[in-house]
Amino acid sequence: MLFFSKWKITFILGAVLLGLFFALPNALSPEMREKMPAPFQRTLNLGLDLQGGAHMLLEVDLSSVLAQALDNEREAIRQEFREADRLRTEFIRVNEEGDAVVGRLRNAEDMPKALELLRKLSVAVDPTSLSTDKTTKVEQEGEKGFKVTITDANIESIQARTIAQSIEVLRKRIDPQGTTEMTLAREGDDRILLQVPGAKNVGEIKDRINKTANLSFHMVRKESGSEAAMRLAAEGKLPPGAIFVLNQDDPGGLILEKRTKITGECLKSSSEGLHPTANYPIVNFSFNITCAKIFGKLTSENLGQRFAVVLDNEIITAPRINGAITGGSGYIEGSFTIESARELSLLLNAGALPAKLIIVEERTVSAELGKDSIDAGKTASIIGLIGVGFFMWLSYGFRFGTVANIALTTNIVLIAGALSLMGATLTLPGIAGIILTIGMAVDANVLIFERIREEAHLGRPPVNAIETGYRRSLAPILDANITTLIAAVTLYFVGSGPVRGFAVTLAIGIVMSVFTAVVVARLITSTWLRRTRPKTLPI
Amino acid sequence: MKDISLVKLMPKEPRVPFINMRVVAAILSVIALIASVFLFTTRGLNYGIDFTGGTVIELDFGQETDLELVRTAVGEMGFDGATFQGITPPLEANKNYEFIRVGIPLQPETEETGGSEAQQIALRTIEAGLTEKVGKFEVYSQDVVGSKVSGELRTKGMLAVGLALLMVLAYIWFRFEWQFGLGAVIALFHDVLLTIGVFSLTQIEFNLSIIAAILTIVGYSLNDTVIVYDRIRENLRKYKTKPLPEVLNLSINDTLSRTILTSLTTLLALVALYILGGAGLRGFSFAMIWGVFVGTYSSIFVASPLLLLLKLKRGVNTGNAEAKA
Numbered sequence: 108m109l110f111f112s113k114w115k116i117t118f119i120l121g122a123v124l125l126g127l128f129f130a131l132p133n134a135l136s137p138e139m140r141e142k143m144p145a146p147f148q149r150t151l152n153l154g155l156d157l158q159g160g161a162h163m164l165l166e167v168d169l170s171s172v173l174a175q176a177l178d179n180e181r182e183a184i185r186q187e188f189r190e191a192d193r194l195r196t197e198f199i200r201v202n203e204e205g206d207a208v209v210g211r212l213r214n215a216e217d218m219p220k221a222l223e224l225l226r227k228l229s230v231a232v233d234p235t236s237l238s239t240d241k242t243t244k245v246e247q248e249g250e251k252g253f254k255v256t257i258t259d260a261n262i263e264s265i266q267a268r269t270i271a272q273s274i275e276v277l278r279k280r281i282d283p284q285g286t287t288e289m290t291l292a293r294e295g296d297d298r299i300l301l302q303v304p305g306a307k308n309v310g311e312i313k314d315r316i317n318k319t320a321n322l323s324f325h326m327v328r329k330e331s332g333s334e335a336a337m338r339l340a341a342e343g344k345l346p347p348g349a350i351f352v353l354n355q356d357d358p359g360g361l362i363l364e365k366r367t368k369i370t371g372e373c374l375k376s377s378s379e380g381l382h383p384t385a386n387y388p389i390v391n392f393s394f395n396i397t398c399a400k401i402f403g404k405l406t407s408e409n410l411g412q413r414f415a416v417v418l419d420n421e422i423i424t425a426p427r428i429n430g431a432i433t434g435g436s437g438y439i440e441g442s443f444t445i446e447s448a449r450e451l452s453l454l455l456n457a458g459a460l461p462a463k464l465i466i467v468e469e470r471t472v473s474a475e476l477g478k479d480s481i482d483a484g485k486t487a488s489i490i491g492l493i494g495v496g497f498f499m500w501l502s503y504g505f506r507f508g509t510v511a512n513i514a515l516t517t518n519i520v521l522i523a524g525a526l527s528l529m530g531a532t533l534t535l536p537g538i539a540g541i542i543l544t545i546g547m548a549v550d551a552n553v554l555i556f557e558r559i560r561e562e563a564h565l566g567r568p569p570v571n572a573i574e575t576g577y578r579r580s581l582a583p584i585l586d587a588n589i590t591t592l593i594a595a596v597t598l599y600f601v602g603s604g605p606v607r608g609f610a611v612t613l614a615i616g617i618v619m620s621v622f623t624a625v626v627v628a629r630l631i632t633s634t635w636l637r638r639t640r641p642k643t644l645p646i
Numbered sequence: 647m648k649d650i651s652l653v654k655l656m657p658k659e660p661r662v663p664f665i666n667m668r669v670v671a672a673i674l675s676v677i678a679l680i681a682s683v684f685l686f687t688t689r690g691l692n693y694g695i696d697f698t699g700g701t702v703i704e705l706d707f708g709q710e711t712d713l714e715l716v717r718t719a720v721g722e723m724g725f726d727g728a729t730f731q732g733i734t735p736p737l738e739a740n741k742n743y744e745f746i747r748v749g750i751p752l753q754p755e756t757e758e759t760g761g762s763e764a765q766q767i768a769l770r771t772i773e774a775g776l777t778e779k780v781g782k783f784e785v786y787s788q789d790v791v792g793s794k795v796s797g798e799l800r801t802k803g804m805l806a807v808g809l810a811l812l813m814v815l816a817y818i819w820f821r822f823e824w825q826f827g828l829g830a831v832i833a834l835f836h837d838v839l840l841t842i843g844v845f846s847l848t849q850i851e852f853n854l855s856i857i858a859a860i861l862t863i864v865g866y867s868l869n870d871t872v873i874v875y876d877r878i879r880e881n882l883r884k885y886k887t888k889p890l891p892e893v894l895n896l897s898i899n900d901t902l903s904r905t906i907l908t909s910l911t912t913l914l915a916l917v918a919l920y921i922l923g924g925a926g927l928r929g930f931s932f933a934m935i936w937g938v939f940v941g942t943y944s945s946i947f948v949a950s951p952l953l954l955l956l957k958l959k960r961g962v963n964t965g966n967a968e969a970k971a
Contacts, residue, residue, distance in 0.1 A: 469791075502907055547866070550904075590865060594862065
């Protein structure tokens, strides 16, 4: 156990030095760090609980997206059947469970034709992949009935697309300049994890998450007086194809044409500005070419009538068309302030969210609290380290105490190095893990030293006692540490958030403490033995 | 050069009759366990918002602010069961900070408010109301957890503890005789239950970091137990004719100085963490400090005597251990 070959010594020292180099950048100032070679520039990532910031878990309302998908499917089927001659149906609708489109044909003999059409509508979920998954499943129910369900593969694809799109929109909304180091990632089936470091304006971020920013332009129905409209809407007597929408600022609302071709997708860009004559804040917009043409036609055909600008089911403004707008650009005037105009144009530029987002968890830590935590953690670590170090000297004397303390210091350096190298995130519980490791890391050395003491007491000569001590304590050290490692690994996989940070530092701490006690400390002890050849053991 | 330790903390060969105290220890443990279960079922735990859902905000009004003022203001907004606490962060006492922590219980999540939106609405109401009635403030920290997430965290937490116990049992089973495995796991249950008991007794907030602490206690206590067990196995081979109780006692004594030294260094670090580590880690370090005591106690007084009760057979368990020793 005490003999080390030359290459082994080189390897051990190399590993320790490497750890030291990886840990070093943490102790350097940013300017000095830049002068280091690239692999040695990484530092510990501080978790949001240490640097301050907002952590939010957003749930994507996928049910509405799936309902929309079914609606679209129903429309597609209707259209398909309408275009096919003599294919008449009693009804086509989304069933009560809301998971399928069901329908019934007038004539049973149309069934083969109907099924053929329905199957034609079922296309590959992902045409670019080899998988043969279709978008829908078509079933015949009885003689005249049919049922079309969306396949699981398609649901999954819709979910993935919705979430990817939501993430894209959120990124543009929260970080339009692309300068913040924020994290946006899918989590589980229907959630998005958003982490914004150092966020001062959490309220603003939440406002941007909450708004779907669904923009559309609708023609206002002629009979639409505000009070009459309200009464009609309350009685549920709206004419077909019409919707009632409330005003954003004023009480009341208007009856609008439901169908529209001008939606948020038409927007090429938007910006805040000032009204050319009256000088109050407005939001400028410009449409893409297709929509510009549609809008031009719409406005020229409906001179003198009103159209409404609807954002998230509220009417922002409903101006009268005074002349055809053919250039594809215009402005929205409402009761804007400069800020709200800027906010709206930002939202419009980012596009609409495909589904509503709900904040199911929020944890915000101010930079101040983060700094307080770091300071407290530093003090506690240093005091803990000094206390334990002093204690080791007290228990094992200067010589062996020093060996244990070198091992302990190496351990801390290696933990810092490993965390930096892995790009792991240091959280507040992570700091707790390190401090705990300081206390527990000496355990392996204590085990070894106690064993050496025991063996020396049995009358073995120093070299033999040390040799036997190291050999006999290896099994219990491994057993004891593997069990703690199991607990740490479990915690990592089942735990969440900052607790994971704790599991990581604990696990790394355990591995490093075994390495430093069993390998590094042994190397030091064996070197000392060979140099001095002591007659008695100072332990 | 003479180099002698300043103190020999332990006598070289301690001979404390631990095993003879097993009846007293068993009575003590059983009473403590019953008390823990009783406390847990009658008084319950003071769950943090990780597990109950709800909102906790820490506010910094920039000046010393009357807690009662905040209490009245929030009360007027109609939040029943809200909690209030004045906090001055440690080490910052001279800066005259007044931090106030307001806890709002989980708001009912109706169809209308849509899922966890209710919590965010409550948060907005509180923030607007306090600004108006008490004054401007900076948010020091805020945590908002909806019922869905808190439910998941609860399940995950229990799963983590259960899974860890199972995996650890599997490992001990693999490395030792079954009596050791069972003994170790019973000792772990003992530790976990007593920890839950003490949290029920003190009503210290039980949150995610306490789950982490419990798992670490599991690791630590097992660490201790394994060290003793390892020595028992070794001594069983060494002293083939000694009666089992004597071998157990000898093994506990052999490892006693290590047990005490490691407990002391760990406690040193933990006490530093408890006093200096800030409010966020206080619950965690409290649980760990308790865990170190209980874990050390259980490996001596629970895990080892259990081997007697489980009728450990001699001579069977020499096989694989011989090669490793």
